[in-house]
Amino acid sequence: MAVSSGPLLATREGYGRALVELGRRDERVVVLDADLSKSTQTAGFAREFPSTFAIFATQRALNQIFQSVAYPGLNAKIAASHAGITVGEDGASHQAVDDLALMRAMPGMTVVVPADAYEASQATFAAAAWEGCSVYLRLGRPAAPVVTPPEKPFTIGRITVLREGDDVTICACGLMVGVALAAAEKLAAEGIQAAVLNVSTLKPLDTETLLAYAARSRAVVTVEEHSIIGGRGGAVSEALAAAMPVSVLRMGIRDTFGQSGKPAELLAQYGLTAQDVAQTVKKAVERKGKKNG
């Protein structure tokens, strides 16, 4: 599966369109937005989909989510856009780099990170139908390349394998899936075959698929637009540590705050480009070699 060369679409757009469709299908759907409906794309609309920027939806409302949603077992779908550093010029105060860690640690919260606009649309429908549990849906601001086929139904809790490869397993989510695929193409030219896993559901984690690929490649790299503490890297490390001694190299924001800048510049600044991923993969492969040698 390669990165499509078609138009770029933001995940929040895919979500916005799905919401309108959902509203048409079921008049009970209610969307709540804290003055940001034009940005979060819920304005196209009117079941409880509170939307705002990821940092405000999680950090700021954390106790409210705990006390009034998760603990009483209520079924709310929290769709948060503008996650990660690609929020850009607004700077650190608007960039959520710990939202996945916070939501993952919340009992009774399912955590979904769609990789592109189509997946975001399908994930919105899946989230709406997900009974018995609240869902945190993480969306981004920038228009991004499409990496999944449109109309492919989204299954919560399932990893999709976008590229096969035995030398290393790259676990990515969100915007980083496209980046990982680009890195995998570069690596292939150098003779390294990387599997790319779209870990679109962070919780519950599809450990079966993860373990199968980790066992085969015996080298894992995780990459996310999020702190290396507690998010995708955390989840994968926890799962693998319990089951098999495979080293995991975590790529992401290295325990620092975000800052203002153009999204592409920021990704370079924080080491999240295809080039960076390729480099880290080579390190992982090297490490594997040393251990076996």
Add this chain to the structure above:
Amino acid sequence: MENQVDWHGRAPNREQGEQALKELQERGEATWR
């Protein structure tokens, strides 16, 4: 216990509990007369 800040977050011990119940019962009887 009336109007005492101390009683915001502290439970009565056995004796205090029994004392309070007695006072309540007395007040209750006054109501029912």
Add this chain to the structure above:
Amino acid sequence: MPSAVKFPAPGRYRELERKACAIRQHVIRMLTAAGSGHPGGSFSAVEILTALYFRVLRVDPRQPDDPERDRFVLSKGHAAPALYATLAERGFFPLSWLEDLRRLGSPLQGHPDMRKVPGVEMSTGSLGQGLSVGVGMALAARLRGSGYRVYVLLGDGECQEGQVWEAAMAAAHYRLRNLVAVVDRNGLQIDGPTEKVLALEPLADKWRAFGWSVITVNGHDFSELLPALESVGYAQRPTAIIARTVTG
């Protein structure tokens, strides 16, 4: 100020007064058995809860999930013992549950858990959130075309939480005439009198400024509480009842 609040002499509401007395006795027994809890804030709310559950609220313990039922949210969740005792007396669950307050495995958790106790509409405990929940419930009633009313009991110290005022603003904005906030104005909180910690007065003016109808009553006097609680929905705005009470 709250210290001037007097318990009225027994009168027309003998049955309700007896109920309130019984509930107070339960609360003392519960807290003594549990060895921890919040007596002050539980006691100040007893007449309010009695008035609600034995006169005002259209609820049926045999049908706790009736979609048309009135809702009550105990925003000051630490007064749980009083709510539990009231619900048990009203028949939502056996009185025998009360002695297990706060014990491991008991449905009667330290703060209300809606998944465990029939009759509890919302889990609370982290102060300042109950009115927001009430706003949501009141809005849902309107969206569904339902006639149920929503009552939220807040602590006065709780009104120091900013979220309360955001909810108040929303309630007025959406003209939620089916929503009533009762403030248990007992004048005290953990660190001392409310007016020394973070002054609330003029409290009635604040609610009015936020677009609510405001009634001030003696929170232990049924002859004042009942008409106030029943006066819901006559204006196109939510109602705040400031109930002057005494803790303990």
